[in-house]
Amino acid sequence: MSDHQSLTTIRQLALCYQAFERFSLSQISAFDLTHRQFDIIATLGNTAGMTPKELTEKTLITKGTLTGVINRLEEKDLVKRTPSSQDGRSQVIQLTAAGEKKFNKTFPVILAAMDQAFSNACFNDHQNIQDNLKDLRDIFAGDKQ
Numbered sequence: 001m002s003d004h005q006s007l008t009t010i011r012q013l014a015l016c017y018q019a020f021e022r023f024s025l026s027q028i029s030a031f032d033l034t035h036r037q038f039d040i041i042a043t044l045g046n047t048a049g050m051t052p053k054e055l056t057e058k059t060l061i062t063k064g065t066l067t068g069v070i071n072r073l074e075e076k077d078l079v080k081r082t083p084s085s086q087d088g089r090s091q092v093i094q095l096t097a098a099g100e101k102k103f104n105k106t107f108p109v110i111l112a113a114m115d116q117a118f119s120n121a122c123f124n125d126h127q128n129i130q131d132n133l134k135d136l137r138d139i140f141a142g143d144k145q
Contacts, residue, residue, distance in 0.1 A: 027114075037072065040073060048094070076098075078095065078102055
């Protein structure tokens with residue numbers, strides 16, 4: 001692939017990501033949430049809770065940013081911190097009753113909006129797209145040379 005093709009591919013990837021961010025934010029902000037807040041609520045939904053370390057591994061949020069996002073969700077009474085029963089030094093982040101309600105209200109609506117967006121696409125092979133995106137990620141992560 002020539003440099004020009006590489007730059008064109010990267011540009012299209014960046015434009016796709018930006019378009020997705022705008023689209024998803026329009027859906028998420030209707031529920032008075034940010035991307036990161038929704039990411040945590042969606043990840044905690046239907047679970048007994050997770051440690052901050054587990055949340056960092058399962059979301060797209062860095063450890064440094066996670067604390068602030070959890071603090072804001074706690075201020076909205078959507079999550080709570082409880083001491084871990086396995087490790088007294090650690091906390092478990094759980095959805096509150098209001099957080100469960102927010103999850104049950106937002107998750108199906110946002111998922112349906114994403115499904116609708118994909119149904120308008122001219123491709124049907126999600127596995128192929130996922131494989132190509134994983135290959136691209138691996139290249140930049142140094143996993144594929």
